[in-house]
Amino acid sequence: MNPDWIRKAAALPARQLHLAGAGLLLIAGAALWFYALRAPLTALRAVRAEQAQLAQAAGDPRLLAAQLAQLAADSRQLEKRLGAGPGNASAQTSAQTSAQAQVRLVGSLGALAREQGVTVHGVAPAPDEMALGFVRLGFDVDASGPYGALLAWMNAIERSQPNLSIAGFDMRTGTAPGQVAIRIRIAAYQTQENAP
Structure with missing residues (x-):
């Protein structure tokens, strides 16, 4: 560090040195939060929420049966919209x-x-x-x-x-x-x- 800066910092009152130190700590803490901790904590929360949702779905067979019934209904509706299905004449096209x-x-x-x-x-x-x-x-x-x-x-x-x-x-x-x-x-x- 520059000796001139050290002399100027030593000449400052203690109160100003404490405020400057607290400001530097706040800046370092904010940088740590935004650049190092925020993204991993958000990802961890998302993983835990998905894990809880999967655990809830796996524990209730009625929910799984309802989802399968909905998928089957959606598949039948899609087959009708696309003109496919058993017994349809378009299935035998050349x-x-x-x-x-x-x-x-x-x-x-x-x-x-x-x-x-x-x-x-x-x-x-x-x-x-x-x-x-x-x-x-x-x-x-x-x-x-x-x-x-x-x-x-x-x-x-x-x-x-x-x-x-x-x-x-x-x-x-x-x-x-x-x-x-x-x-x-x-x-x-x-x-x-x-x-x-």
Whole structure:
């Protein structure tokens, strides 16, 4: 430490030295709380709350049975919305009918793009994936347009059919001013029985 500072600190009255020391302790305590203790204590509280919730659910079999019944009801309702289920004629569709449905889907995506002022440059099929008892058929679509139009188009896609969703996208600046280029993966979910 600088000897000049030591001399100046020694010349201060004891009361001011005590106040300065208390201030430094408060600053150090606040820094310790915000940077070292707060996050771990919050995480510990969250873990204990989740542990208590799991212990309560595991102890009551009626609660578990009610949750299973609700999941079964939700699954039946989802099958009805997607047009699947036992005895449904769509379960026996051929590969040709499935291909026609995919062509109609791509056509509807193009129509939605035109309505929103988006230009579609290309559509390519993506590999099928399994997701919780459903087959996810994917399409990679390259398009461009103004940012707001692209957002409206993605919203229109998800609202057009109950089994469509946006699985992912990658935006980058377009070649023209005010244009955004996008590569979007559109997923169409089907039950395993209806998959081509």
